[in-house]
Amino acid sequence: MKFDAVTLEGKFVRLEPLHKKHREGLCEAIADGELWNLYVTLVPPLDQIDLFFENAQTAFEAGDGLVFATIDKSTGKVAGSTRFMKANLPNKRLEIGFTFLGKTWQKTNINTEAKLLMLSHAFEAMNLNRVEFLTDYFNNTSRNAILRLGAKEEGLLRSHMVMPNGRVRDSMLYSIVRHEWDGVKLHLSEKLKNR
DSSP, rough: OOOOOOOOOSSSSEEEOGGGGGGGHHHHHTTTTTTGGGGTTOOOOOOGGHHHHHHHHHHTTTTTTTEEEEEEEETTEEEEEEEEEEEEEEEEEHHHHEEEOOOGGGHHHHHHHHHHHHHHIIIIISOOOEEEEEEEOOOHHHHHHHHTTTTTEEEEEEEEEEOTTSOEEEEEEHHHHHHHHHHHHHHHHHHTTTT
8 A cells, every 4th residue: 555645735725746846835844943942843945845846755765654845835835745645554553753843833823733734644545543743852942832733651661762963862652542543633623724
């Protein structure tokens, strides 16, 4: 089973499979807040953007995931990127991650609706049983955002990754599982109504 290169669209955001046409806009989003300087993230520096695109294509071709350009529908601008990744489709699970948004779009409804669209696709179109989220133990902003989605904390993965600067990262693991999906979907839909 492989990923279809689907576009997911809501009221505020459109998730388009990453394509070279998104390169300039993605660079602008990354520069908005100099996201590569955040030590708790893996946002590519601008001089490594071509490698980011190559890795996205390789992962898609291998059936490991699908990378999206996150488009703000009100402006038509690329706000950032997110992806389905580390897919284990025979066991009906994957991770949603490598998400970043330019500073302009942080703390808006863009991420909430993007996650609603991705989770809907994962549980309803792909018929998965589990969606995981991982983040740096020190990334409190990301940890809180994942909890606000309705994911449950499962634990700490100690010495889980080596970051580009050489720091050995502990990662926090969260998940949403199939029997929780109806409640999470309602929760996210209500959050978007109130914005």
